[in-house]
Amino acid sequence: xxxxxxxxxxxxxxxxxxxxxxxxxxxxxxxxxxxxxxxxxxxxxxxxxxxxxxxxxxxxxxxxxxxxxxxxxxxxxxxxxxxxxxxxxxxxxxxxxxxxxxxxxxxxxxxxxxxxxxxxxxxxxxxxxxxxxxxxxxxxxxxxxxxxxxxxxxxxxxxxxxxxxxxxxxxxxxxxxxxxxxxxxxxxxxxxxxxxxxxxxxxxxxxxxxxxxxxxxxxxxxxxxxxxxxxxxxxxxxxxxxxxxxxxxxxxxxxxxxxxxxxxxxxxxxxxxxxxxxxxxxxxxxxxxxxxxxxxxxxxxxxxxxxxxxxxxxxxxxxxxxxxxxxxxxxxxxxxxxxxxxxxxxxxxxxxxxxxxxxxxxxxxxxxxxxxxxxxxxxxxxxxxxxxxxxxxxxxxxxxxxxxxxxxxxxxxxxxxxxxxxx
Numbered sequence: 001x002x003x004x005x006x007x008x009x010x011x012x013x014x015x016x017x018x019x020x021x022x023x024x025x026x027x028x029x030x031x032x033x034x035x036x037x038x039x040x041x042x043x044x045x046x047x048x049x050x051x052x053x054x055x056x057x058x059x060x061x062x063x064x065x066x067x068x069x070x071x072x073x074x075x076x077x078x079x080x081x082x083x084x085x086x087x088x089x090x091x092x093x094x095x096x097x098x099x100x101x102x103x104x105x106x107x108x109x110x111x112x113x114x115x116x117x118x119x120x121x122x123x124x125x126x127x128x129x130x131x132x133x134x135x136x137x138x139x140x141x142x143x144x145x146x147x148x149x150x151x152x153x154x155x156x157x158x159x160x161x162x163x164x165x166x167x168x169x170x171x172x173x174x175x176x177x178x179x180x181x182x183x184x185x186x187x188x189x190x191x192x193x194x195x196x197x198x199x200x201x202x203x204x205x206x207x208x209x210x211x212x213x214x215x216x217x218x219x220x221x222x223x224x225x226x227x228x229x230x231x232x233x234x235x236x237x238x239x240x241x242x243x244x245x246x247x248x249x250x251x252x253x254x255x256x257x258x259x260x261x262x263x264x265x266x267x268x269x270x271x272x273x274x275x276x277x278x279x280x281x282x283x284x285x286x287x288x289x290x291x292x293x294x295x296x297x298x299x300x301x302x303x304x305x306x307x308x309x310x311x312x313x314x315x316x317x318x319x320x321x322x323x324x325x326x327x328x329x330x331x332x333x334x335x336x337x338x339x340x341x342x343x344x345x346x347x348x349x350x351x352x353x354x355x356x357x358x359x360x361x362x363x364x365x366x367x368x369x370x371x372x373x374x375x376x377x378x379x380x381x382x383x384x385x386x387x388x389x390x391x392x393x394x395x396x397x398x399x400x401x402x403x404x405x406x407x408x409x410x411x412x413x414x415x416x417x418x419x420x421x422x423x
Contacts, residue, residue, distance in 0.1 A: 035160025037193030044186035069124020071368030078361025094198035097126020101190030151288020158281030237346040262319035279333025287341040303338030311395030
């Protein structure tokens, strides 16, 4: 049976052994640089929103706008990938992020809240490329290495998450030097770094993926004609990514408010949230290694247990205990990381490359838009049921991915991962 070449299927040069190193390094660098720009920009957005509106509630909307922009942008990026390939799509999306950051600078100067929200949504669209890059990098490598590669791509975001906010002080001084408000400095950093990421993809070496044979395998051809959403791997992955992010954002978004209301200072807020960020990103390579060794289902279950422990610790922790809260937030971040890496790995299996790209974009959209809803609703729920109740509600949501694993044959999926031939 003849197989029609997939335009998105990776290709090899002259039958040579596949090499993904240079391409992986370029993607990693782009993610680290662009994430740094995104975090530098959005860290200041709530401060600017509060200064402009005087409303604590409206100050939280930029985070929701960022997540919504990332969700909506994911499907747009995958459309670009389908037409022009990964590198052109990423370069275009990062350029959009730079333009959005420049628009945010204007919003700061003229103190326009609506323009600020629109600009932050645009930054979220640029950030969508950072989220999808883990799949592009995974496609450069054989199936047995993809979990580890995804872990390292998530870790690349840790670099930006740390360095982006640290750039705000010098960026603010530079901004004042050229006659702009200091609050515009973070957005200026975003302009520069998003633009650098765009240039690195536009002018960088063409990378070719190592899984050229994947599109020609019988399994891929068969599954390409089926509905991807009916596959157990897809259903488990989607449920895990959506619920795990919602659980994390319900608690994470309002934790600074809870800590501040308990009378702790800014230093305590920073330390507790740093523990959370460390759990989210710094151990992502460990999550990738565990997924490669134990399989996605086992690691998803481990993440579920970790998130449940975090929810219980957060619910029972006295507001005066910074140590317990920091531990709970670390577990919250690490539990999400385990599920995120493992579920992402499931989405690199079983489907032909073109279907994988489209499906990955749709899953990203659903995940981050759900996250935007969770982030927005967390503040309202905090006032209704308190921080302890919010943690318990988040923990209760974990029954959804557990049910998906039990009902959709998680044991069978896990066994298939270990017996599948390399792509």
